[in-house]
Structures are given as C-alpha cells and as structure tokens.
Amino acid sequence: MTFWFLFLLGLATYLMVQRSVVNITRTPIWLLWLVLMTPALLLSGWTLVYGVKQPPPPSLIIWPAIICLLLYWLLFQWGRQPPRDQQTQTTTQTPESQSAIHPTAEQAPVRPIEPTEETQLRNCFPWSIYYIQNIEYRPQAIICRGQLRTTPIQAYQQIRANIEAQFGDRFLIIFQEGFNGKPFFVLVPNTQAARAGNTNKQEQLTRPGLALLLVLATLVTTSWVGLTIADVSPKTLSSNPLLFLQGLPYALALMTILGIHELGHYLTARFYKIRSTLPYFIPMPFFLGTFGAFIQMKSPIPNRKALFDVSIAGPLAGFIATLPLVIWGLAHSDIVPLDDKTSILNPDALNPKYSILIAILAKIALGGALTAKSAIDLHPVAVAGFLGLIVTALNLMPVGQLDGGHIVHAMFGQRTAMLIGQIARLLLLMLSLVQPEFFVWAIILLFIPLIDEPALNDVTELDNKRDILGLLAMALLVVIILPMPQAIANLLGI
Structure with a gap:
C-alpha cells in the first residue's frame, strides 16, 4: 500500500507542480516537488519502520508540513523575482493590467504607439460600440477603458477589425472584464506576427x-x-x-x-x-x-x-x-x-x-x-x-x-x-x-x-x-x- 501511495502521490504532485508553476518561477521543478513530497516520505518511512498499528506522533505530521510549506513558498517566491532592470517597471502595473498581459508578449517600449497614433487608436472605438474614456500605457500593453454599448461579441469583433485595419497585425487585442465588473480592451504587442508565415517554424513545432x-x-x-x-x-x-x-x-x-x-x-x-x-x-x-x-x-x-x-x-x-x-x-x-x-x-x-x-x-x-x-x-x-x-x-x-x-x-x-x-x-x-x-x-x-x-x-x-x-x-x-x-x-x- 505504501508503495502505491507514493506512486500516485508522486505522480500527482509532479504533474500539478509542473503544470502550475513552470512559467511562473525559475526555481527547479524537481526541488519544489521534493519539498512537497518530504512530509509524505517521512510518514511513509514511519509506517515502514513501525507499521500501521502505531500511529505517528502529531509533531511528525504538523511540523514537517508547516516547515515544507513555508520552504516551498520561499523557494517559489525566490524564483519569481523579476530582473532588476524590470522591477521599476512592474511596480507601476495594476492587478488588472498584469493579468491582461499575455505571456507571448516580449518586452516593449513604455509607449507601444507613437503619440501621433493615439488619434487613430481612439477612432477605432465608435461611441455606439464602445465609448472610450481613458487610455493607459503600460510597458507591455495599452489599456483602453470605457463604456460597453452593445453585446460583448459584437464589440470585440468590431473593435478588433478596426484596430487591424489601422495597425495591421502589430497587436493582440484582449477583451477582459475588470475587477469592478466593467470590460476593458488591452492591446499587447504581437511578437508572433513575424513568425506567422514561417512554415519551417510550424514544422519544427510539431516534431x-x-x-x-x-x-x-x-x-x-x-x-x-x-x-x-x-x-x-x-x-x-x-x-x-x-x-x-x-x-x-x-x-x-x-x-x-x-x-x-x-x-x-x-x-x-x-x-x-x-x-x-x-x-x-x-x-x-x-x-x-x-x-x-x-x-x-x-x-x-x-x-x-x-x-x-x-x-x-x-x-x-x-x-x-x-x-x-x-x-x-x-x-x-x-x-x-x-x-x-x-x-x-x-x-x-x-x-x-x-x-x-x-x-x-x-x-x-x-x-x-x-x-x-x-x-x-x-x-x-x-x-x-x-x-x-x-x-x-x-x-x-x-x-x-x-x-x-x-x-x-x-x-x-x-x-x-x-x-x-x-x-x-x-x-x-x-x-x-x-x-x-x-x-x-x-x-x-x-x-x-x-x-x-x-x-x-x-x-x-x-x-x-x-x-x-x-x-x-x-x-x-x-x-x-x-x-x-x-x-x-x-x-x-x-
């Protein structure tokens, strides 16, 4: 039973850690996995030595769990720290703008469009579709906030078509609901545009x-x-x-x-x-x-x-x-x-x-x-x-x-x-x-x-x-x- 318990537990732990934090922290996955598995390994060792009839002491259950969870959090946060040259930029981002930035986006200038292009951007938002009230510039995104005046699907399709007509494939257009319940648009620089027609990349992708x-x-x-x-x-x-x-x-x-x-x-x-x-x-x-x-x-x-x-x-x-x-x-x-x-x-x-x-x-x-x-x-x-x-x-x-x-x-x-x-x-x-x-x-x-x-x-x-x-x-x-x-x-x- 102990063997199979470790089988299933080890598999589930690795899959969950690998799928949930691989793109978030630089800490090695195997190290995070080992920290999470330590309490189970200790309890399994106790069972092998003393058998199931002698339960482990509460301290062997509570303290390893607390210590390992704290160690996991510290290792996770240690690997999550951004490079120094980006710390000053990320501190200005709101939770909404951070959640809207897509992982396919690479580092972009502080203002992804030229000042003269802002009028073109505003013209992409007809007042009868989405009445734009504010444009916020972030290092990796342009956030456009306003009032939705039609159905979400019609607004997204129309706004996307307008932006693509003005700016081509320079941006990915994200339509997201804010924490206040109001939907907003985010324009993220499209780093895949130059690779879209590269068939060699597509062949390499499949392997x-x-x-x-x-x-x-x-x-x-x-x-x-x-x-x-x-x-x-x-x-x-x-x-x-x-x-x-x-x-x-x-x-x-x-x-x-x-x-x-x-x-x-x-x-x-x-x-x-x-x-x-x-x-x-x-x-x-x-x-x-x-x-x-x-x-x-x-x-x-x-x-x-x-x-x-x-x-x-x-x-x-x-x-x-x-x-x-x-x-x-x-x-x-x-x-x-x-x-x-x-x-x-x-x-x-x-x-x-x-x-x-x-x-x-x-x-x-x-x-x-x-x-x-x-x-x-x-x-x-x-x-x-x-x-x-x-x-x-x-x-x-x-x-x-x-x-x-x-x-x-x-x-x-x-x-x-x-x-x-x-x-x-x-x-x-x-x-x-x-x-x-x-x-x-x-x-x-x-x-x-x-x-x-x-x-x-x-x-x-x-x-x-x-x-x-x-x-x-x-x-x-x-x-x-x-x-x-x-x-x-x-x-x-x-």
Whole structure:
C-alpha cells in the first residue's frame, strides 16, 4: 500500500507542480516537488519502520508540513523575482493590467504607439460600440477603458477589425472584464506576427519524430512497471524474455488513456487554429512508468468558447476511453476478502466503496460476486483504468491552470472562477479529514495560483449547452473522489 501511495502521490504532485508553476518561477521543478513530497516520505518511512498499528506522533505530521510549506513558498517566491532592470517597471502595473498581459508578449517600449497614433487608436472605438474614456500605457500593453454599448461579441469583433485595419497585425487585442465588473480592451504587442508565415517554424513545432520516440520509450518503461503489476520477477524475466509481453496490457491501456486525453486537447486546439505541439509522453522507469503526457499551446486562445472546448475535450476524451477499459479490467479481476490492508490505494485489495463511480462500475462488472465483505485484486488493465479515473479527477479540479480551472473560468468568468477555486481547495482539505489520501493533494492545491491566462475575448459568455456540459464535468469529479454513501452501498449490496 505504501508503495502505491507514493506512486500516485508522486505522480500527482509532479504533474500539478509542473503544470502550475513552470512559467511562473525559475526555481527547479524537481526541488519544489521534493519539498512537497518530504512530509509524505517521512510518514511513509514511519509506517515502514513501525507499521500501521502505531500511529505517528502529531509533531511528525504538523511540523514537517508547516516547515515544507513555508520552504516551498520561499523557494517559489525566490524564483519569481523579476530582473532588476524590470522591477521599476512592474511596480507601476495594476492587478488588472498584469493579468491582461499575455505571456507571448516580449518586452516593449513604455509607449507601444507613437503619440501621433493615439488619434487613430481612439477612432477605432465608435461611441455606439464602445465609448472610450481613458487610455493607459503600460510597458507591455495599452489599456483602453470605457463604456460597453452593445453585446460583448459584437464589440470585440468590431473593435478588433478596426484596430487591424489601422495597425495591421502589430497587436493582440484582449477583451477582459475588470475587477469592478466593467470590460476593458488591452492591446499587447504581437511578437508572433513575424513568425506567422514561417512554415519551417510550424514544422519544427510539431516534431513528429520526437513524439514517436517518446511514445516508444514510454511503452518500454510502462511495460516494465506492468511486469511488477503482473507479478513477473526480474529473475523469471531473464530466463524467459517473452514474459516481457505480460507488461503490455497495463502499458497499452495506460498510454491509450493518457494519449487520448491529450489528443482531445490537441485536435480541439487545431480546430480553433491554435498553434500547439503534438502530445509528448514523459517516460519514467519508476512510479507508473510515465509522468503522463502534455501538449503546449503556442498561440493565444481566441475566446471563452474555445477555452472551454479545448479544456474539457481532454478529460472528456480520456474518460470515454477509460470506461470500457476499467469495466473490462474489473470483470477480469479477482475477488478477495476485506482485511487491514484493504484501501483505495492498494491494487491487490482495493475497497471500491471509497469512490462512488468505482463502486458502481465494480458492481456492473462483477455483479453478485461483489459483496459488502469483498475487496478487489485488480487486473493490470483495471489498474490502468483506475489511474485513468484519478488523472481525470485531478485535471477536473476547478483550480487555476488545471483543466477544471479553465472550465469554470470559461463558464463563469475569471473573477468567479477564482472564488470557486478557493472553495474547491477548502472542500478538498475537509475531505482529506475523511480520506487522508487526499491531504497532500489538498495542500498542493493551496499553492496552485488561482488566476489563469485570459482568452482574447474573455467577456462573451458561453451558451447553455456548454454550461450544462461543464456542470456535468464537475459532477463527474464529485462521483470519482467522494466515497459511496452507506445507504446506497446497502442498496447495491456492497
């Protein structure tokens, strides 16, 4: 159990740290990961030495957690310090202007347009569309504030067309809602304009050879881990190398789930003409055999509709791929009796009642053979499917730059999404009191920034169909992480 707990915890911790702070701090990711993992490693060491029957002293739980969280914050802030030559410029920026600046923008002059061009800029804002009242100049942006007099989508399309007619492709036009509830326009120097027609850059962006090489390497590392799950020892493998094939069911199932998840993001990004890399796997000869897969988007997201579709496509595609695999794997798993080693993190004796969805799927797959006194010895494919559900749940957490954070941002706007993210952090922390396996994940969420990158048109709201789909995605998160209520478990006979 300890081994698998560290497996899942290490994977989740690394993915969350890598995705949330890689573009914010210069502190090495591995160092931040190690600091966050230290309390879990200490508790795991205590369990290995003294066993589960002797609980660790409170000081071993409280002090390492406090010290490591403070150390994480200090390391994060240390790496976040801007260069000296930019400190005097950043101190003049307001929170709104900082959140509006797009990461694709490079350092620009203090006044991105000439004084003689200000009249042209003002003429781009018809009074019947957006009555402009004030123009503010920032080192990397021009902020135009005024009164919206039509629908957000009509205003954005008209203003963008006017600015492109006057200034060509010099600027990215961002339409964002301020903290006071009033929408404003931001013009950011477009550093990608000179590269837009460079086909060599586009070919270099995809790198199919590298993607294929990483797929093959990850297939080897996940198959190696799959041998452990299939109880094939290195000595047995050396005498019969063909036994290496027994690691393939786990490897192929896990890579299929992760690959389809990232393909969902990639294909949807391509549909919206968002430049992005191919899905890249991260091979690792320990943990689960991989640290997952990722894509990088190299151009801004045009609107909240695209932000929603790109964000939800990954978890939705991954979940659809996971369902048949986890049901098939559960159907080929073995029933074992409940004992002290039974938990949600022990694949040799999984208690399905720790998750509503897993309990329902287990009952569908195993039928009457699964009783209230049963645990499950998972088939390798079921292990991969179980991990697929965990990956889906982690990505759907409505916090910051996670997929769930983008989804609630697209549904409710950036300000409300920040509030939802804060509530989600507290709820997961409360849930960890019932299921201690979630404690470290809850702590990690506390250090993921709540604010994420705005879309170019970040004001126009979604349609009702996408709102409903987003709520269903949040419901899926709930049924994965919440334990099965006893009353429902009694009805199902588990």
